[in-house]
Amino acid sequence: MDNRRLPLAHRLSRFGLAVAAVATFGTGATVAVVSGWTARMASNGQDVIEWARTMWGGL
Amino acid sequence: MGALLLVVFGVFAVVLYGYVCVFLLAYVTTPLVLVAGSAALLAGMLTALTAALVTLAGRDVNTEIRTPEDVVAGKVPGRVGDRQIRRDLAWPQYFAVQVKLDLAAVCRRVHAVAVEAWARPAWWLRRANRWLVLALWPLVLPVVAAFVGFSAGLLLGTAVVVAVIGTVTAAMWGLGLATVGLLRGFDRGWQIALRAGGSCPRCYEVSRLPAYHCPGGHPAHHRHTGTDLHRDVRPGRLGVLWRRCGCGSLLPTTVLRAAVRLRAQCPMCREPLHRGAAAQTDVRIPVFGAASAGKTHLILSSLATLEAAAPGTVQPADKYSDRMYQGYLDVFRQGESAPKTDASRQPIAVTLLVRTGRRRALVHVYDAAGEVLGDPDLNATLAYLDRARTLAFVVDPFSIPELRDRFEPTFQPLFGRANAAKDDPEQSYQGTVMRLRAYGVATERQRLAFVVSKRDLLFELPGIAPADTGSAAVRAWLLERRLDNLVTAAERDFGAVRYFLVAAHGAATGDTNVTEPFRWLLEGDRIRLPIPAPRAGGDGTTAAAPAAFGTRSAAERKA
Numbered sequence: 001m002d003n004r005r006l007p008l009a010h011r012l013s014r015f016g017l018a019v020a021a022v023a024t025f026g027t028g029a030t031v032a033v034v035s036g037w038t039a040r041m042a043s044n045g046q047d048v049i050e051w052a053r054t055m056w057g058g059l
Numbered sequence: 060m061g062a063l064l065l066v067v068f069g070v071f072a073v074v075l076y077g078y079v080c081v082f083l084l085a086y087v088t089t090p091l092v093l094v095a096g097s098a099a100l101l102a103g104m105l106t107a108l109t110a111a112l113v114t115l116a117g118r119d120v121n122t123e124i125r126t127p128e129d130v131v132a133g134k135v136p137g138r139v140g141d142r143q144i145r146r147d148l149a150w151p152q153y154f155a156v157q158v159k160l161d162l163a164a165v166c167r168r169v170h171a172v173a174v175e176a177w178a179r180p181a182w183w184l185r186r187a188n189r190w191l192v193l194a195l196w197p198l199v200l201p202v203v204a205a206f207v208g209f210s211a212g213l214l215l216g217t218a219v220v221v222a223v224i225g226t227v228t229a230a231m232w233g234l235g236l237a238t239v240g241l242l243r244g245f246d247r248g249w250q251i252a253l254r255a256g257g258s259c260p261r262c263y264e265v266s267r268l269p270a271y272h273c274p275g276g277h278p279a280h281h282r283h284t285g286t287d288l289h290r291d292v293r294p295g296r297l298g299v300l301w302r303r304c305g306c307g308s309l310l311p312t313t314v315l316r317a318a319v320r321l322r323a324q325c326p327m328c329r330e331p332l333h334r335g336a337a338a339q340t341d342v343r344i345p346v347f348g349a350a351s352a353g354k355t356h357l358i359l360s361s362l363a364t365l366e367a368a369a370p371g372t373v374q375p376a377d378k379y380s381d382r383m384y385q386g387y388l389d390v391f392r393q394g395e396s397a398p399k400t401d402a403s404r405q406p407i408a409v410t411l412l413v414r415t416g417r418r419r420a421l422v423h424v425y426d427a428a429g430e431v432l433g434d435p436d437l438n439a440t441l442a443y444l445d446r447a448r449t450l451a452f453v454v455d456p457f458s459i460p461e462l463r464d465r466f467e468p469t470f471q472p473l474f475g476r477a478n479a480a481k482d483d484p485e486q487s488y489q490g491t492v493m494r495l496r497a498y499g500v501a502t503e504r505q506r507l508a509f510v511v512s513k514r515d516l517l518f519e520l521p522g523i524a525p526a527d528t529g530s531a532a533v534r535a536w537l538l539e540r541r542l543d544n545l546v547t548a549a550e551r552d553f554g555a556v557r558y559f560l561v562a563a564h565g566a567a568t569g570d571t572n573v574t575e576p577f578r579w580l581l582e583g584d585r586i587r588l589p590i591p592a593p594r595a596g597g598d599g600t601t602a603a604a605p606a607a608f609g610t611r612s613a614a615e616r617k618a
Binding site: 006009011013014016018020022025 | 104105108111112115116117150152154161216219220222224227231298301303
């Protein structure tokens with residue numbers, strides 16, 4: 001059923017849940033990128049990404 | 060030589076294949092597995108999120124929607140009260156039902172994507188050369204990793220979506236339950252504090268939870284079948300603060316708010332209830348006594364006196380009561396007596412709306428024919444007797460055997476004018492009280508106004524009327540009239556008894572004494588009538604003594 005046929009409370013609840021889901025994924029992605037970047041900095045470039053780049057270079 | 064060359068070539072080929080495999084594994088497969096797996100994991104998670112967003116945006120046609128019709132059909136969990144018959148035609152609260160269906164739709168959609176994602180490579184694998192695929196395993200591994208990563212991403216994404224929706228739903232349930240408990244508690248507390256209830260004037264049902272008529276546009280068959288009625292407007296699965304009717308109208312929850320905005324009906328017989336029913340103080344006063352004892356006169360005269368003494372604060376609450384009142388005024392103007400109450404019809408309550416300050420109360424006075432009250436077969440239908448906290452018993456002094464034997468031969472015309480009741484007062488009292496006891500009514504918790512009527516005519520008898528109309532004096536007078544058995548029975552049966560001597564025609568002279576029984580009965584429900592109490596005088600028209608005087612409560616009797 002189209003959202004427009006649902007009561008306003010239902011539509012608002014669904015919208016709220018969608019916002020919560022997007023916010024959670026966004027927060028998760030941000031945390032992953034930041035923590036990955038931090039780990040890379042801490043390992044002075046010798047992290048997995050660097051290793052993969054070396055592999056590609058070797059190829 | 061050829062065979063040797065073949066062996067050497069074979070060994071070389073195996074070694075070369077092994078070298079290529081190791082080379083690919085180190086420089087191609089591993090990086091590709093990592094990159095493809097990660098990308099596919101991310102893609103899977105985004106796919107799950109997209110599935111959730113599509114469903115929540117209402118773009119998934121396969122999402123099951125719980126409509127008001129489903130609610131009526133019983134597809135919403137939870138207990139439905141016996142008196143509610145079934146759930147009302149209203150949209151269920153989103154987090155009560157629909158969220159589960161949406162979540163199920165998200166899971167179904169993600170599952171369909173996962174099945175589709177694996178179906179294509181499986182089909183390709185079935186058609187491809189199995190040996191070739193095995194030989195090219197270092198190149199196949201990244202593809203497998205991508206599919207595994209995508210599936211894991213779907214799973215992980217769905218888990219996140221479920222966790223988010225589950226957490227929000229749990230939070231909303233917690234908030235909702237707390238609010239529902241608070242609102243229901245306030246509703247009930249209000250009703251208990253104000254002794255509110257919804258009394259049906261016709262079927263005598265007293266409901267804490269009236270049915271409310273939806274003012275929205277409903278089809279005719281809804282009106283016919285009662286589907287437009289909301290029988291349980293309490294906060295719950297169909298809405299916490301508001302509920303959306305199946306017709307689209309927004310209705311308030313809680314009885315207190317519904318009583319202001321909606322039209323209440325009796326949940327049993329669908330008779331319209333008074334405005335504010337179940338939210339205002341509700342007092343039910345059955346008046347009983349022998350036929351011709353003066354019950355109807357007492358009620359209508361009290362109503363007329365009250366309305367005259369405090370215009371605007373006491374008035375008939377409905378058309379029937381107003382018609383009765385106007386009828387009484389007509390009869391009164393013509394100097395006639397009120398017509399005899401029809402014993403063949405169930406009595407309908409005369410309802411008064413009493414406004415005292417900011418408080419409003421509905422007072423229902425029930426007047427059944429004396430023949431019905433005294434007959435155990437007929438009075439079984441008078442269910443209003445069971446639900447009353449206060450009762451009024453009317454005694455015709457001209458039916459007291461001692462007085463009748465002494466004066467009737469001499470004062471025949473006066474007895475004729477008095478239209479003396481034929482039945483013995485004690486007999487008419489026992490007829491009703493035995494019915495109350497038979498139905499398990501705790502009469503010891505009820506208050507009884509013991510009203511001796513026809514005071515004006517009684518004073519025409521020489522030296523017989525009591526010197527005072529205070530409760531103690533009337534009680535003493537009744538004892539002198541050898542009604543000690545009746546007085547003892549009344550004081551034994553009821554929690555509090557008070558005695559009154561009234562003249563129904565007192566309304567003509569502005570004498571408010573006739574209202575005293577109702578004043579005292581209503582005081583038990585903390586309703587103070589906005590008219591001054593008549594002051595005592597020496598002419599026999601004295602009013603009641605102070606509230607406690609002469610009133611015999613159960614505690615006093617024990618003492």
